[in-house]
Amino acid sequence: MKIKPFQIVILISGNGSNLQAIIDQIEDNDLPIQIAAVISNKADAYGLQRADIAGIATRVIDNKAYESRDAFDAAVQQTIDKYAPDLVVLAGFMRILTDDFVNHYLGKMINIHPSLLPEYRGLNTHQRAIDDKKKHHGASVHYVTPELDDGPIILQSAVSIDENDDATSLAQKVHREEHRIYPLAIRWIAERRLQWKQGEIYLDGEKLESPKIYQELDC
Numbered sequence: 001m002k003i004k005p006f007q008i009v010i011l012i013s014g015n016g017s018n019l020q021a022i023i024d025q026i027e028d029n030d031l032p033i034q035i036a037a038v039i040s041n042k043a044d045a046y047g048l049q050r051a052d053i054a055g056i057a058t059r060v061i062d063n064k065a066y067e068s069r070d071a072f073d074a075a076v077q078q079t080i081d082k083y084a085p086d087l088v089v090l091a092g093f094m095r096i097l098t099d100d101f102v103n104h105y106l107g108k109m110i111n112i113h114p115s116l117l118p119e120y121r122g123l124n125t126h127q128r129a130i131d132d133k134k135k136h137h138g139a140s141v142h143y144v145t146p147e148l149d150d151g152p153i154i155l156q157s158a159v160s161i162d163e164n165d166d167a168t169s170l171a172q173k174v175h176r177e178e179h180r181i182y183p184l185a186i187r188w189i190a191e192r193r194l195q196w197k198q199g200e201i202y203l204d205g206e207k208l209e210s211p212k213i214y215q216e217l218d219c
């Protein structure tokens with residue numbers, strides 16, 4: 001009997017380089033993960049073309065066509081739920097989500113954020129890290145909870161900030177790390193190695209008291 005692949009739905013708003021990294025990992029490693037659909041709130045998001053090329057179903061739900069955040073989130077939720085995914089993956093989805101939406105997918109929705117959370121929640125993380133003369137910066141994969149960029153952190157990867165880094169060069173470095181850690185975290189969840197239990201997360205049965213650090217992993 002063929003095992004049903006782990007189904008994910010990915011939400012994007014733009015370039016979709018993380019989406020591409022996930023597509024590539026699934027294809028290259030023959031992972032039993034299926035991207036059931038890619039949903040974008042922007043019709044011109046380049047990630048939609050990436051999905052098309054990979055033969056993945058796409059949907060556009062334009063937030064501007066909705067009167068309120070609640071109405072938009074309800075439409076997105078309805079669309080996602082048609083695919084009954086095991087996991088919802090936010091990959092550069094530039095919308096603040098309502099609590100109802102987040103709670104509907106609690107423990108089943110993850111995000112990637114360009115900072116070493118809990119530092120630099122929100123936007124412009126690269127410039128803020130440079131302005132603060134930080135030596136390190138990075139990316140975090142975390143479960144989504146109603147508080148912005150605040151859910152339990154699964155995996156992080158750090159980069160050093162060099163003297164001549166600007167926001168653009170730093171963003172490039174961080175993106176490279178994002179492309180490593182996001183597919184890996186999804187893989188852990190699909191393999192049921194990583195589990196959410198009432199707001200706490202467990203890796204291989206052990207409670208994760210602090211995020212896993214990519215550079216310290218044996219892979």
Ligand code: GRF
Nearest residue numbers: 015016017018092112113114
């Ligand atoms: C990434 O930097 C991610 O951390 C943030 O949005 C950006 C999306 O980039 N949440 P891309 O569209 O995947 O290239």
